[in-house]
Amino acid sequence: MIKKVLVILLLAVIGFYLVDLLAQIPFGEKRDNVGDYYLQESVQSLKVANAVTGIVVNFRGFDTLGEVTVLFLAAMGLSSIMYRKKKKGDKDVRAKKPSSRILQVGVQIIFPMVVILGAYVFIHGHLTPGGGFQGGAIIATASLLMLITYRKFKVNHNTISWIESIAGVVFATLGIIGLIKGMSFLENFLPTGELNALLSGGIIAIIYVSVGFKVAAELTGVIDTVLLNNKPDSNNENN
Amino acid sequence: MVISPVHYIALPLLAAFLIPLLGKINKELVRIVPGLVLLYLSYVSVTLMTQVLQGSPIVEIIAGWSPPWGINLVFSAFSGFLVSLMTILGFLIWVYTYNFKPEESYSQTTKFYTLFMMLITGTIGIVITGDIFNLFVFMEITAISSYSLTAFYRERDGAEAAFKYVLIGSFASFFVLLAIVILYTQVGTLNMADIARKMPDVDPYIKGVILLFFFIGFGIEAEMFPLNGWAPDVYTQAPGPIAAIFSGMVVKAGVYALIRVIFTLFDVPSVLNLLLIMGLLTMVVAEVIAMRQERIKRMLAYSSIGQMGLVLVAFSIGTKDAIFAAIFLMFNHAVIKGLLFLSSTFMVYHSKGKEISEMNGLGKLMPFTAFVFSLGAMAIVGLPPFSGFWSKLYLLMAAADAQLVAVIAIVLVISVIELAYYFRVVHRIYFKERTSVVPIKTPTINAKFTLAVLALVIVVIGVYPDLISGMIEQAAKDLLDKQNYIHYVLSVR
Amino acid sequence: MNQLLTISFYGTSVALILIGLYAVLAKKNLLKIVIGLSIIDGGLHLLFVSIGYISKGTAPIFSPEVVGTNAVMVDPVPQALVLTAIVIGFAVTAVALSLVIRLYRHHNTVSIDEIKNLKW
């Protein structure tokens, strides 16, 4: 019981600090910060309609490269933690009886639409809200839908690691090409077209499409690793 | 392609994405590629370091946008010195781990070497970046690699240590991100040099709270006293070479981030007293606990925390020679503690509990490893002929100049305690009969090469310290000179 | 009106952070702790975006009809950073949950007390 009181006390202290701090930061007030420069530049030099995408991919592209690595490492770390030597008795742990007819038909209709939506989101990343991460996550939910509904649906880890690696290599080489051309790493060396056109924004569109593929492949791999690992057998042997 | 600091990040990332594909061509490539990358990066750091020591620091902009708006990398004397130390030490540890556990399955080996390389890249990224949010992203890369590597071996209870580390690591990330949020409202920019320039006109109360949040966040990464419960378990459960990387680099990056925030971003001198107290506290508690440890890796882990406390104390004195001593201490600790971890891994390779008693009588059975281990033990305590002696001497002299008599007394007492428990182990190795029945695994050729090189470095630097004292001198000057940092970062186009 | 808005946005994020912290510190079940971590993350992201809000500002998208009209736009930088932070939070949660599964496999229990054999 004392533990709970202590925790409440600690929370009160942290809460007081936070509230006292936030009271001095007015809400909704215009502060002079780097944001205005980004808004102005993303229209003039980058010709990217979605300023947030401009920041995520070009102005702070290094963060996104780090971000994609974090996801790559999480997928790798996850499968290394969940690694179990394949044993003969490994049965498919998914539901024994097949899912209901309505679900199967429903998924047949929804699956292509969700994949198209995901593809649309990350292709138009620099025009409309959304981008690589969001589109990839949407496609991952689509493949999840298939994994749950159909027992025969198997995610092929070989293709996933191929897509993952190729997309990552595309992102890194686009950066290095900028370096080879004498400009700086990840610089926009392609012509940027004009605002609100599909091909505007130079390498930004290409980078965000490769990020979309990479995130889609990675999240499907993560979900598949976690979903298909075996529930501990009855005698609860640990490997 | 001209050599520039961005190679430290771009090349390992490209290699990490390629390793799964290369593995399909030839299984051995998976082990070789990280080594080639680290070898090339060591070459890069040597060339860049020579450039920086003569000329001015190298600032590289990313994506063509100059500092306050884009992200930039700073390869100055201080960050360059640490990065070179990390790449060369990383390459040596890679040589050591070439086929550390040959019986591991192929898929696990791929993951081990990719996470190994990305752990080093993450720490290098923390040291080299000039942008506060980028530092947070690299901190996450390091964190996720170390969570997965801690839980790598299934037979040990790595999962408990990893979960504890995730818990406390998430606290650290929370406090750092919270500090970045509040800092952004006050300063409006994320570039470290720009923040340092605008810091004077920030409201002192908010500045204090932001610094407190940074202090807690990076304090956890730098194993400061109240929140370093995770470190001993993580060091014990992680694979041998990974524990060497943790103590040699990951903690250094945490200390670097803390020092960069305190000395460059903020101008609050009173925080140095807090750092002094926390440093002393960390040192005393860790060393006292280290004395009672029965297992070698836990003992080394606590000794490592104690050494970090010593480094924090050295930094908190704040004068130029104190900073010089602190950086020298960091260098020594990375090399010597790496040697101790790497040699002790082979001494207790097959034993389950890794007890110190199982190291009895190894002097005769593993002469080379035992000799190297005792050499490292003498060096870390600070005995004259080795490099550890100089760094402690400079620290004591700096503390004497600053009239901190209490600090000198505590450091000396701690050195005696260290002497006690390290010699207890060395005594067991040479003068006790072999009792345990565990089979012995003598180190492989490449492991011996690494141990020999590290031992050589300790002796050479010990006998002839001003090989690197010139470099450390410039690093200390670079850290203290805040206006110069702001000038050369913001003036790059 | 503006006062109410402030309380609702900042207040929710502080409340979420405190609830998350309570779950992490006081709860025994490993899963509850990981839930607490993700709640803390959520609260922090909400705080990060709400400091970038500018009253009567529009989203930072230059769709064709907005281009010429130099309308007041919300600060895009916090949004870009939160995008990264959300995916990092998801990655850490996924790793933490895989550790929970492995802990359950080894110790057949999900309560932190029975597992805490690694003492100080």
Next chain:
Amino acid sequence: MIWLIIPIIVLVLLTIGAAIFAVVTKNLLYAVVSTGVISLGLSLFFFILQAPDVALTEAAIGVALTTIIFIITIRNTTQYEGDHKENKIEKGAKS
């Protein structure tokens, strides 16, 4: 103009209520579902704060994928917190 505050108040109560419920409830499945509700609330918050990108991310990752991973973890571990009576039955039946 004032009536605009009503949906915000409802949203605030929804999010904080779901958070409290997630922490308090004994049944982990309910806790996980309410985590999804919190993410939904956050997504709507981001929508009000004129941040469509972040709202889409929070919806795609927070609501869908995080909830799924939590539910999969529950499937591999116990469904009830602490040594709840169902836990005992379930363990009994299993071993």
